[in-house]
Amino acid sequence: MDALRVLRADRVDERAAWIDLWSQSPAQEVFTHPAYLEIFRQRSDHDCCCATMSSDAGTVLYPFYLRHLQSEYGLGLPCSEAKDIATPYGYGGPYAWGQADPKELAKAFWGAFDNWTMQENVVSEFIRFSLFEDELLPYPGEVESPLMNVVRSLDLTEEELWGEVRHKVRKNVKRGRNAGIEVIIDGNGNRLGDFLSIYHRTMDRRCADASFYYDTNFFESFCDALAGRYCFVHAMSGDLVVASELVLVSPRNVYSFLGGTDPAHFSNRPNDLLKFEVMLWAKSEGKHNFVLGGGKAADDGIYKYKESFAPNGVRPFRVGKRILNSVDYGRLAAARSKSVDLAYFPAYRAA
Template identity: 25%
Template sequence: MGKEILINKPEEWNRIVTGFHKYDVYYLSEYVKAFQIHGDGEPVLYYYEDDEIKAVNVFILRDIEADKRFKNQILQGTYFDITTPYGYGGFLIEGNVTRESMKRLEQEYTNYCINKGIISEFVRFHPLLSDYKTLGKFYHISKLGKTIVIPLASKEKIWNNLTSKNRNMVRKAVKSGVEIYWGRSKELIESFIPLYKATMDKDKAKPYYYFGKDFFNSILYDLKNQAVLFYAVYQTRIISMAVLLLTNGHMNYHLSASQKEYQHLAPTNLLLYEAACWGFDNGFKTFHLGGGLGSKEDSLYRFKSSFNRDSDYTFTIGTKIFNQEKYDQLIEIRKREMQNSDYLDTDFFPVYRGEYL
């Protein structure tokens, strides 16, 4: 009733995913491959089917021993945890969803995880697709914050959804001579990489977000049908760029970068507006911008929300412990390293991977 598919079988993987009416790029093998290259772990697709429902979950399998804090503390290849790949995911479920069918899915999936040595799972539910309410008895659910979606119903609606301030910024960019183009090529990726690094430096980003060249090449070559670069040009110079992911009627704001000294020209405002209009012209239904850093209603969130004042989607996470005894043992291993003034961040999940505070 349940089975796993590994990344070395991309055709079977994608055949299962695209068999669901509602899916997005985050579930495709080409997308998760980039994060395997980045060193996140082993991508796995779990597929369940019975007479009433079918369900799919995509996750990254991480060997806990590979974490430097557990080196020589536990056996390699024995205990694992799993997490949604960077972005969004969570179970997609279709069919006759009832309490009984969900109970069967939960039991089968739990047995699979326990038999595989999986200690815990962390899920970032797709705000548009994965129904966390259906999974409320399986995961511990937490609502973190709002996320912004632009409905691509018409160009008129796209424009009217902008705040008045944002409309003025778009007009300013056009009047200043900023022009928006799109494409995908090795040259564009090579332009994006240093601009992205400079942006991460400016934002004092965590080391994880400094993706390598092989990662970006994977976006170019593996996601050739699902990724496009939009970029803003001012006086022959690229001053803002964004990688957008596209599939099954959905557009997603993935990675972005810009020249700080040109921010006053509002190139990213114009870029996202033009991208939304392009999405409508090409038959896409939604453009997901995401939320603020850490799901906070910060300056990034306020910028994104200026593209749709009425967006009412919520970013939700789920956590699950499959082996409480081993989970607690891993926390104790971390505690043995602690200094007198240290304590683990218990708001982090799983706690045993948390930082000292």
């Protein structure tokens, strides 16, 4: 069994090793590429890391942020060298492939990883898991399913796809087509300005958290760093973009990621047409799943809208939690607030 390696994206040789291993992985998910972690990290002192192990028993690729608590919360912390781990926005976890013996690989990987976290003074770990559980290494910590997500299987004929969406979707797709709406695939971000205008207005309408207001530089960096792993999809009314979406692309799956609709054109339901055309395009590209995601809360309007495209494709969105140093975890939680929300994980990050 090869030794555990924890690669860092800011070290040239380790970054190259990370990308090489990512290129070998069957999933090649955008969420696990070092550039994705760099683009979505919220602070410069969040180290973009990837724990790897490879042997005859299989290979593991586990990207995450190593976050330095002292620099985030100031000099008053009782544990000056404490850190914690979290996966980036989206889906992640310990991807594994070529598993001749999954139990042996899991035992070896988590044993070595936990030794590393002890040396690094890691207090806790939080993972947002991939919806495709068979791609992941078994997890030794607590697993919860706070929400449901929607996955549209594309392993159907076009007629079957049409029949499996809810009636209201079929009605809205017809309305969009009858209104002359056309959908185009933009693989290079040529209409980024149009996308941004719609996206920011959609965030305003939804009273979104400030962290979702990505600017032009953010998207330009995204497009440069992840070329070939995304496309923009635009619903057009003549020369006007009336709905737009950023879609992430992996070998097997595509992901509805960020987007919105011009409210002046709600009546023509361009977003329903856009998503149905994404399904058809992705199927033609040989993809197997279109991941629509979920809502902000259980059974909210956003979730119900997405569910209408795949009523039989509901899957649990799972998160993993581990307290790796219970003493320091308790001291940090106590230092933050006497009324800390213990239901939030990790408790010391509760607002």
